[in-house]
Amino acid sequence: MPELPEVETVVTELNAVTKGAKITSSETLTQKIRIPVPPELDLSLKNKVILHVTRRAKYILIHLDGDKILVIHLGMSGRIHIHEADKKTATQKHDHLILHLSNGKDVFFNDPRRFGLIELIDEEKINSHRLFSHLGPEPLSRNFSPSFLAGALKSRKGPVKVALMDQCLVVGVGNIYASEALFEAGIHPETSAQKLTIQKIEKLTAAIKAVLKSAIKAGGSTLKDYRKTNGDLGYFQHKFAVYDRAGKACRGCVCDIAKTGGVQKITQGGRSTFYCPRKQL
Ligand SMILES: [Zn+2]
Incomplete structure (x- = not known):
């Protein structure tokens, strides 16, 4: 399952290729994924310019002119492929959406297990939207500090590993990077979250940021399904300490x-x- 570094890698690549391009047309090939693709999506996307692409938690946010955001979640097995349109790339099984861009690129969203998601949301409503309203801070942001984490863990009796994976506490620390960060910080994963000392919490905050940054630098980790947008593999999996x-x-x-x-x-x-x-x- 793609985690934060993998999604960040995809976002960086999407920005490099799609920023400033116009969606000349799109093809919704199936609406049947976890949450059905909005009807008339192709009509809504036509002639919209991609302003830039960002990430919130594990969601890819494609900001369009007209104050709309095309939101994509890769789910368990989703991938984004980018191809030159002139290669007449045939659609593959499990392609759900194709964006044809004015710069000659085609962007494919493919998801065999269909746990992914495609939504079109008004920019001003994004923070109050049901997908986003409950989310905790970004782990690489300043808001995610030792004092924040100490406050957030104070009421958590369960194990710290489980708390870290709660997206309401902090987003984007999934199974791989929770194990790696706890190793880095020298904290047993079964330690009660509320019993961590401030020294340990400081170490843990720094370890989470360091592990995620290092994974982003490596282009993410390639487990079963993840590929970068050009089909290349990330290589952080070769650096796992314990996972x-x-x-x-x-x-x-x-x-x-x-x-x-x-x-x-x-x-x-x-x-x-x-x-x-x-x-x-
Ligand atoms: Zn050891």
């Missing part, structure tokens, strides 16, 4: 695998968590 490394040595750690048994794997909130039993106490 998906059960029984192996933790990267960049001084623990002795013969004594620890390597990275431990547990299940929390139905998701796998990976941690080092020596560094994360």
Whole structure:
């Protein structure tokens, strides 16, 4: 499932290719995804200029003239492909939307598992929209500070790993990066969120930002479904310290695998968590 760094990578690539271009036409190939694609989307998009592309949580926001935002969520398996229109790229199975741009590019949204989402929202209503109104701050923003996190965790009795993945607390810290950040900060994932000391919270805040920035720099992580818009792979998965490394040595750690048994794997909130039993106490 694409997480924040993967979506950020897609947004950067979309900006580079689509900013300033006009949508000369679009093709909604199916309306049947998790939330049905708005009817008459093609009519609404026709001749709209793409002003710029941003990200909020894991949503791609394509800002259009006329104060509209085309919102795309990649869901579990969604991908954005960008092709030259003159290559007559045939549509693939599971392509749901194609944008034909005035600069000769075609932008494809493909989603085999159909958990993705396409919405057209008025710019001024975006923050109060049901998709966005409950969301916590962006982890890479100044608002996400140790004092903010301390306040937000104070009332949380559950494990810190589960709290971090709650999008109402902070957005975009999914399963991979929650494990990686807790490792970086030396915090056991089962620690009660409200019992973390301010020193640990400071470390954790810094670790979340560092891990996400480093993953963005690497173009995201390629697991099962994620590809960059040109089909290339992100490569942050080669840098995971603990994620998906059960029984192996933790990267960049001084623990002795013969004594620890390597990275431990547990299940929390139905998701796998990976941690080092020596560094994360
Ligand atoms: Zn270790």
